[in-house]
Amino acid sequence: MKLPEGFRASGVACGLKPSGNPDLGMIVSDLPATAAGVFTTNRVQAAPVQLTRRHIRRGSARAIVANAGNANACTGKEGYADARAMAEHAARGLKTSKERVLVNSTGIIGVPLDMAKVRQGIDEATNALSTEGAADFAAAIMTTDTRPKTADATVGPARIAGFAKGAGMIAPEMATLLAFIVTDAAVERGLLVEALKESSAGTFNAISVDGCRSTNDTLLVLANGAAENEPIGAEHPLAGAFRDALNEVCASLARQIVEDGEGATKVVSIVVEGATSPREARRAAGTVADSVLLRCALNGADPNWGRVLAALGTSGIPFDPNVVDVWLGGQLLCQNGAPGPGDAAKARAALLDRDVEVRIGMKRGDATATVLTNDLSADYVRINAEYTT
Structure with a gap:
């Protein structure tokens, strides 16, 4: 994937991952860039999240630095100092201010960063920056991911490129997902903030792995x-096209995260119809998506619609x-809260597919929502039983 104009990227191995795989990446804009962000709603927030929240309030940035293999979370004052040191070290090499560097980390929680390795990695990543570095960056931010995740789109004369990592600890309301999107479009910050919030609501906040x-x-x-277009604001003729292109990139990255969910063998669409509002529909779909019992049943292609109704009842x-x-695999197995006329054998056959749909009719209104999730397999348990060992 080609980076938009004015951006360079890199990815290097600095030794944070025991495997020796790439574990530190950088994306740099040659020009000051308008910046916006969305962050975890978890009350326990890692040091880089706290720092980047502060830096992005300025509305402008030059660089994104991300390490994998260590989350720098629950590491106390030392962890915050380390996150700040990452920004300062990168800023020196890029000849910019530390406030214009957005720091990110992902990996094991509760382990201090090896800052000697991080500093060396930042130096190497700075020297390796290239307009052809997109693939290297995408690989460097992976943890339990089995493949890199990228997406792109165009809007007028400009391009949008996105990168994401995430395969576990994924839930609605920003859940370990990192996603970075860059564009050479000139966009007013008000529209950028609003469009990102809207796109994340229906994409990254509408997926659940666990x-x-x-x-x-x-x-x-x-x-x-860098595309030198007239800045796109809310009333600009390209405002709608920009929103659509940003949403296209976010939706692709979000789906790739679900497809690569830890131990997943299926991508499951939980579709809720007939809710009183979009918020209610999302709440219903999200509750069902988080049902461990349902996701175990789907792993075994068991058309147990009772799991759906039971989960919905906890919403x-x-x-x-x-x-x-309730429809499973296209079969109406539950009608008016009781056994329906659908064929369970046909439902089971459909549930053997890679893409599966669970559809729920609530008959309360006209609102709908879809949340993507996946099945829960023995491999998911194995991966997370061995994560730090």
């Missing part, structure tokens, strides 16, 4: 204006169970 929110989740977007929504319909 219902666990991370301490480090961060979604950043930089717009440097806190005052619905009438006696009117709810």
